[in-house]
């Protein structure tokens with residue numbers, strides 16, 4: 001199984017198993033890793049955005065709703081919405097200390 005490496009909001013680094021059929025948001029929540037998710041994972045709030053540190057090529061493609069939401073939030077290009085993103089291999093992410 002693939003590994004999701006997470007740089008958490010409090011500066012720790014943890015590794016958890018990740019499945020290609022479970023979003024990164026749900027992977028984080030199932031492992032009790034704090035992450036904002038105000039809309040509950042419906043690509044409406046943009047608060048679940050995370051920075052992709054490594055392995056962007058092993059993520060699900062970005063769709064228009066996600067692209068629009070990230071643009072509206074002014075997110076840098078290396079950010080994705082955790083609720084809309086699935087990992088197909090080893091990936092490293094950083095959860096921003098505040099929604100960036």
Ligand code: FES
Pocket residue numbers: 036037038039040041042043044045046047048049069081082083084
């Ligand atoms: S939880 Fe709201 S956009 Fe992902």
